[in-house]
Amino acid sequence: MPPWVASVPRLTTLCSRRAIDHFSSPLRCRHVRNTRPANLRFRAASTHVSPTAINYRPNIPPENKELYDVLSELSGKAEQYVNISRLQLALRGFAVDNAVTRVAVLGLSSQVGAQRLVRALLADPLAGEQGWEGELEKVGEEGAVLLRSGDENDAHPPSPLYKTLSVPSRILAAHNLEVLVSTLNVDVARTVISPADSSMDALLVPKLQATSARGLPVPYPVHKTLILGEGLDSAVAFGKFTADSTAAVDMVKVAIDLPPPAKEAEAIDGAVATSVNVDSGMQALNALRTSVQNATFYERSWFASNLPTISKWLTQNLEPAVSTVSIKPAHSALVSSILDNIETNLVRADAEYLALFTSASSSSAAQISAEMTSYVEAWAERGHEELRDSLDEAFTSKNWRRLAWWKLFWRVDDVGMVLEELLERRWLVDAEKDAVFLAGRMKQAGFPEIAPPVPVIEVVDEQLEATSQQDPAQPFPPPSNAQTDLSTEVHHSSLWQTILPTTRAALLTSTLVPLHALAQRLILTTLSTTSLSSALSALLYVSVDSFSVFEASAVAALGIVFSLRRMQKVWEGAREDWMKRVREEGRQALKGTERGVKGIVEGRARLGTGEGVDDSVKERRVVREVVGRVRSVLAKMEGR
Incomplete structure (x- = not known):
């Protein structure tokens, strides 16, 4: 198998090491604060899954090493101006002979x-x-x-x-x-x-x-x-x-x-x-x-x-x-296309920056920024209140009580439906609608849509372990320290408007199937333990003359009590963990949205005072210098 084939991920789930993530670890990595001003950043070409290997150092052919090194530098300098998945494909092509x-x-x-x-x-x-x-x-x-x-x-x-x-x-x-x-x-x-x-x-x-x-x-x-x-x-x-x-x-x-x-x-x-x-x-x-x-x-x-x-x-x-x-000419054309796209994005970033600088220099910019900040804070306050009240109401509703541990025997097929309905109808629905109006006000006031890029960590396990092989007491495997051949660190533009729906989609993807599978396993385990204890009780009564009906029944009762108690403990614990995660993810999503909007507003305010101009110019100048070096090395390899 060619070495780069393993770079293709087997399944993408947000912030998960495996196809089924442990729902007790919040998806906070999508809301990591980026300290760079919003005006100094530019949208990336795409969200992507980067095929770089963890703990893997390829033996670069000597004739490709110079180009490989300068492309690696470009991936770090221009990550917000380039489609990283294409750049990683180019790197894979120069990491081996006859790629x-x-x-x-x-x-x-x-x-x-x-x-x-x-x-x-x-x-x-x-x-x-x-x-x-x-x-x-x-x-x-x-x-x-x-x-x-x-x-x-x-x-x-x-x-x-x-x-x-x-x-x-x-x-x-x-x-x-x-x-x-x-x-x-x-x-x-x-x-x-x-x-x-x-x-x-x-x-x-x-x-x-x-x-x-x-x-x-x-x-x-x-x-x-x-x-x-x-x-x-x-x-x-x-x-x-x-x-x-x-x-x-x-x-x-x-x-x-x-x-x-x-x-x-x-x-x-x-x-x-x-x-x-x-x-x-x-x-x-x-x-x-x-x-x-x-x-x-x-x-x-x-x-x-x-x-x-x-x-x-x-x-x-x-x-x-x-x-x-x-x-190979096809690999050379790929690098040239990537460089052309970077230069196009740099020019577009300069144009957006100049437009933003012009609008920030007006006399009413400070007043507009203050009004927008106040509106965002009011939106965030309403969102936190909705998160608290809606989830409190949802977790005391009749549908949620249908998932009590002792009702799983006849309600196990309703687990996924109940959880999905709760997230779709009770989880920050009004806040997401109000975010649309907030986006309209931001656009009307002349603010850009892009916040500072936020890193999203997506790690995919190569083997996609089946849910049925997990320990019922551990419904979602904790992060593993084992080596994997995929590193999917994604740097992309942080559209603050998408944080709420993306978080909801992540919760639906990473928690519903595992929780439903846990319920099914608990039912199977409980019935199996009960059957085995009952069979053992009957066997003892038949084969041992000294065992009375009462003593044999005690063995069966012990097995039944043990299995039901274990089922109650594991299921109620899993439900509590899911409730905590849903609340925490909602809180982090609201904070991430608020932080993204304030970053845009504060970035334009800093532009109005002239702050950050040197940093923005320096960043793009560095990227252009690296692009120039890549073109020079590429031309030398092509014999031009």
Whole structure:
């Protein structure tokens, strides 16, 4: 397995070391105070899962060490101006010799067509249908598929993000290539792109959704992306989707599945879009497999489908142009694209800074800041009162009493529903609505939306231990000191408007399933202990003559009392811990929101007095200097 493959996380859950976190450890890391002024920071390119290894020091090839070191410096200096997941992919490419190149094939709203296209490109026409082709067809729309060079019988660790198939393809083996097949939703009316993301991020950093548990989409950065649409409508939809950015010709290719023209069209090298016909390609493949005598038909249909153009693009820029150059053009293009994005973000940050400085210098800025601070404090006070009163009412309600330990025998299936209803209807609902009006007032007053970036720590366990294997007395495993090959330290823009809904989503993700599983395990354990004690009592009564009915019944009663007492203690303790966590997370979310708004207000106030200007200019100057050094080292490696 290539060493960077382990960088892809198996499941993302906020602030959790495992898929199921211990709910007694609050998610406070999302509200860590950042002392830098709001005006000195800029939004990051995306939230992401960084594939850096813990306790892992790769043996960097000597020819790549200089570039690897300067890119590592860039990841620390420009973390708020760069898509860290793409930068970490670039670092992985220079950490080993002959690094794997990732290519994504994304179908527009449908994955089936993309799977058929990949099958036509990678299948061997001189061999019969292979097992991986049937497996690829069976996947359908169930989830993403990762095609990797190897024997079909190779075993792969299960992943909730994608299904891995080994393909004995000469193309994959010769170019050390991996292909991810997934979908891309280009419905502009329904697709929500965060302010930190762009459509190009969606193309080059596709998001994979875990299928085995609830969780956030996981980014999977790639070097190149092939988009497959069906019909002219999909081409129009894709054009609207990418209207906010300029596609890199050598990194993104668009193929539209259309009927073959009457006259074979001449392929244009370097074109961003091209037409293909997957059905013609598959017919050609099946015809040659049926009989070698169909070679003429195969050649005619294969070129009519225009798939050779896609195959040529797939393997383009995967080998250095000259033997003296060690860097692959696709990896070099990735670094250049990252540097271009950083410089674009720096220019945008300068523009926002100047606009903010201008608005802060007005005579009414101080008065507006004071009014906004007062409004925020009043909002926070109302939020804390709502948190106290709503949760007090919820924890004394009839629904909460339905989860008493002795009612679990017939209410165990209602645990998840009751907890979800409590969080959705009783946990800071009014405060979240008022935050919308607060955001409107902030925008009307000319304040920026971005607060200082807040680090989010997301650590994912490689093995995703099953809930059923946990000790019932420990419903959520405490943080482990064991080594893991994933470090998912995420630095992203802190949109204060999203703190409340994100915290609620984190609570729903990390606590509902474990608590429900705990209830089921307690029921099973209690019934098992009771049955065993009753069986032992009957056995003693039958086999031991000196045992009376009273003495045998005492053994059964002891087992029943012990099991019920243990069930009561563990369940009521788990409920108390959950209540404390919900209150603490609400308090921390309110404080984080208040702190974010005040940071923006105070940052503009400091700008009005001229404070912090030197720090902001110095920070961006340092980033530009590092970018310049990266370009210099990259040019030297390319022989320019």
